[in-house]
Amino acid sequence: MIALLKRDLALAIRAGGGFGLSLAFFLIFTTLVPFGVGPATGILGTISPGILWLGALLACLLSLDRIFQLDWEDGTLDLVATSPVPMEGLAAMKALTHWITTGLPLVAVAPALGMLLNLPGPAYPWLIASLALGTPALSAIGTFGAALTVGIKRGGLLLSLLVLPLYVPTLIFGALAVSRGAEGLDATTPLALLAGITLGTLAVLPFAAAAALRVNLR
């Protein structure tokens, strides 16, 4: 399983497009928002928690269909299925790779983009904490969606339709934690609920993803 993780990480780094693209998307998304709503810093400051969370969510979504697609096309997935590694382990490792290549960089650059959007000062710790706690859930849910649609040609649009409704609770608690932080309030309650969702998805969804993969490989 560690070997799988190393292989996927190496592929993501060397084949290009893994790390950079979703970060670039996140940057472009936050740059476009002021064009849409106007440059008034007051408005931008109020909506920035939601915008940053939405941007991170969409950046995660964009890279989901790569999770299994390439391995499915060149037959790696079949090989792993016949190896002693359990499918659940594969799904968990894929989610971890996706998080390391997408979620973790997003957490790192989010404060800088928060600066661009005039995010109020007290919100920064909450922004980092909520993204760090919430993006693993996005990756785990996304891996499940990718496993469902792996056998479908051009399944990208369907994947978003399936995954986005599942992102609702994560988005609500994540954005709520940041906006409460921005108002100077204590945001531990939404943060704790967010952590609960993350732990729950990490515990359960690899099994669901593995079930979907087995069906698709049949």
Place this chain on the structure above:
Amino acid sequence: MPKTATMSSLWEYANPRKFMATSAWLLPWVTAITVICLVVGLVWGFFFTPNDFRQGSTVKIIYVHVPAAIMAINAWLMMLVTSLIWVIRRHHVSALAAKAAAPVGMIFTLIALFTGAVWGQPMWGTWWEWDPRLTSFLILFLFYLGYMALWEAVENPDSAADLTSVLCLVGSVFAIISRYALLFWNQGLHQGATLSLDAEENIADVFWYPLVISLAGFGFLFLTLVLYRTRTEIRARRLKALIAQERMAA
């Protein structure tokens, strides 16, 4: 119904032939009950109940709105149960019934959203409000859309049944989490439940009887449509098998 002493289990209907025979016998009856209940409930509700002293005649939309909303949720629950039966016991009729129920449930969700908007415009002064109840219905609608899209997208019928079942199970959990997350997110404008078994005070009797009748009408409407659609799916499946057989023979 040809009831015999040997027929003792619900699982007999997992046999498509048995299901087809029984549902053919049952359909005219449930169709008739649906029509009677809907006509009686809606006509009674619309024309023979007094107006509410504050809401005027707009209150009468309750006879469509509440039953549609209740059935929209129950349709998903039924899909959850049939999906579980498919996953555990692999009865094809069960999977096809889940497939058949999804568009019906989606339309009920749409009816509830639409009638709610029509009622909300004069009463709340807005077509739409990001209230937890309204929002969770919108999310339920999206779940139905995704579920149906997945059925359409997967070519192999057995894989499609498996994948949609997994989606239905996971989606149910997330739908419930979303419901409570939304309560956390925004305070509601929507009134509390009109009908509940444990409440001290429910809706007044003049409104209660027609409401219960139209509720039964919507329930039987759901049953009728799902039976029809399941029969259609079974026939389509048989047709496909026949075509495949002929091609093999040729």
